[in-house]
Amino acid sequence: MPNISYESFAWWSNYHMTVTRPDVADIGATDFANGDLPPGIVELARIHLADIDGLGPLERLGHIAPVLQGYLAHIAERIANPVFVPGVPHQPGVPFAAGMVGTAWSFAPLIGAPMSQLMCGGLSFVGLLPTSHRNSASPYPADRLVIAGGGTRGRELVDWAEPKGLSLPTSGSFLGPTVAGAAATATHGSRLGFGGTQDMIVGIHLVAGPDKHWWIERDGAPVLSDAGIAALADGGTPPEVRRDTALFEAALVHLGAMGIVAGVAIELAQLARYQRFRIDQPLKEDVLDTIARGDFEALARDLGRTERPVFYELTIDPHAPYGPHALHTLYLEPTPAHQAEQGSAERAPIAGEAVVKMASSLFAHGPSEAASQIAAQDAVAASDPVEDLIRALLDNHPSAFDFYRDTGSFGAAGKIWPPQSWGQLHDSDALTGGVPGSLYNASFAIDRSQLRTAIEAICAAVAPLPGTFVFTVRFVSHASGTLAFTRFPETAVIEIDGLSPFICNKAAAHPDASGHPLPPPAVAGLRQLATVLPAGARAVRAALDGASVAFSMHWGKLGDLDSAKVHADYGPVSDPASPLMRWRKARETLLDDFGRSIFWNPAVKQYGVVE
Structure with missing residues (x-):
């Protein structure tokens, strides 16, 4: 037991x-x-x-x-x-x-x-749904339908699935989050034509009170047979079963406020291997328009590839979006002709790792020592003392974007990797590289068709800020979930990644690695860097509003999301048909008075999702 x-x-x-x-x-x-x-x-x-x-x-x-x-x-x-x-x-x-x-x-x-x-x-396990437990009318293939505990991480899923010829249809950048946690906030990747991580879930087992648990699935898309439902009572407590699409869609993005997600049914994908391709090529207005139209095959051709892309990620220099450099990452369906190319065996770092590099440098030798090393190398003096500090933290690069560009993963001619599975393409489960708390991230979902307007507006807005961050754009289509923040039929998600206030202030408050106190200019520079990312997120939000670009914010990230914004995006509360009120109605169905009194968290109160 x-x-x-x-x-x-x-x-x-x-x-x-x-x-x-x-x-x-x-x-x-x-x-x-x-x-x-x-x-x-x-x-x-x-x-x-x-x-x-x-x-x-x-x-x-x-x-x-x-x-x-x-x-x-x-x-x-x-x-x-x-x-x-x-x-x-x-x-x-x-x-x-x-x-x-x-x-x-x-x-x-x-x-x-x-x-x-x-x-x-501890709620971590995976198993193929037995044929006897699968509803005969289920639209989901029997050989790809699995049951996973709510605490199962993405890494455990791919490690279980890929030896069996299966894999994930999508994921975030990392495979560390759990299936229930990732779905809770509509965590997304950039799998073209697909939604977020919640879209692979087709059934939910929810424990809602001392005497109640539910099995929920969509109307017209059954998962469990009567024998499967009976198996859920194996411990002695029969579940209540609801085949109700509205209820299911609300529970997908549950925000931690609808009970305990004990387990889920997942439709996995057939195992496939893709070739990662990366290239440093300027972002021109017409290329951005191609992306905004969703013509990713034309984009691939513009970047010199004829294979079909299944994934695309764009990283831009916030201070020069139409400058000489923009970084493109694609996963391509390999063809026999292209598989013969000599692929790279190198690891492919992601944009956030430039931020981790800065954080690691803060504590590897201390910014004062790093600054001395840069000076000894006859580095070009920067007009801004904060730029001197950034150079000290990024091996003499003036910005996080330039450091990321110079990792060796990108080049004007492009670089191709050999075919890899989804688990191999996503080879990290964590980001902060042994320096926890180093990252600040805010994410903004917009209608993909407005991408050019949005990029131009937000880059102008952050122009006065130091280059401790990058903008990365990823793409989501028709995401499931009543309160999915990727709420546009075709969504582009713009992420701002950079050094957290916590890590900057921590470095400023402590001696360097040699035990010496930091010089006042270094302390002042670190305190200033601590303000950059929150200011950048505020600037992005104001710029999108100013450009009349509708947007929503990631539930699980930063950026000062508040009830006014939530009600504007998902309300109004006066309309029973609004997404917010449909979500609340589902919560009232699933939870009794006791459940509603305990299943909440500071965020859903602060955001005005629950009263």
Whole structure:
């Protein structure tokens, strides 16, 4: 039988160190010298499944459901009979939040509930749905239909699937997030003609209360047979089954506020291998217009390739979008003629790794030592002292874009890689390279047809800022999910990646690697760099508004998303047919009063998604 272990008052941080428990302000105000110690999360729970390894995937979920229901009953008991501890917010009358965490990838406080937090990494398994458990009317091929635990990471999925001739249809840049967590915010990649990670999910097993769990799938697209539904009751608790498309679409992008996603049904793709192609070629207005039309085969021809692209990513210099350099990454369907090309065996870094390089340099030798090294190399003096600091952190490159361009992955003639699987093309599970908290990211989804207007507006807006960031554009089509932020039929997502305020301020507050205090100019430069990315995100948002480009913001990232913006994009709340109100109606269906009282997080309150 699965079981849950508990930790009390555990200190916790998300992956990007933008959400902490205790809150940073509470830590700063603590009198440690006199024995005070701020509590973290009141109760942190971990689920363990080792003793059900021999069961089929639906039987596993059947045994998991009553354990998670017991966890929720435990929470109900804690609320009904609170134990007062000084300084702990778990007191009568104080709202109680029960959060779920996969790999804690979200930048936003969709995770980090201060009361009770369920660590869902233990909900990790994958199995092919048995034929007897598959509905005979299912439109999903039997050999590609799998059941995965909600805590299963993308890496585990590809490692299980690819030896069996299967793979993922899409993913984000990294395979570290869990399937439930990635779907929760409509995490996307840039698979052409496809939606986000939530689009591969075709059924959801949701635990919603001490006495309720659901199986949800689309009307007209059944997944489970009667025998499959019976397997979900293997632990003794029958599920409630709903074949309701509106309910399913709402639950896909659940924002951590619709219960515990114990497991999902996924339609995998047939294993295929693609050739990565990269080239440094200027971005001209007519090329941007080709991209905005979605003519990616014409784009590939413009870049010197005749194969069909299945993936495209554009990285531009924010300070010179129509300058001499723009960086293009495509995955191409190999043909016999092109497979004969000599492919590169080198690893292909991604844009965010330029940011990680800066962060690593902050602590590898300290900015003062790095600056001395640059000066010793007779570097060209920069007119801006912040540029001197950037050069020190990026091996004498003036910007993150120039550093990324000079990694060797790009060139005017282009570079091709041998055919690789999706898991091989996405060879990283994490980004920060041993320097957690180094990255700031905000993402803006627009109608692809407005890409040229948007790029020109946002680049003009960020022109005064130092070059510690890059703009990357990726593409999503017809994304599923009532509250998918990629809400346009054809969406372009513009991402701003750069150094986080946390990592800049941390470097400014500490001696360098040799133990010497940083000189005042270095401290001032770091403090200034700490303001760049938040200012850049604000500038992007204002520029899009000023250019009348409709946009939505990624739920799980930064950029000061607020209730006014959410209600403007998904409301109004006065219209029952609006996406926001349809999502709320689904939540009311799935959760009773107790469920609605505990399944929330600071973000959904702050964004006005729930009242």
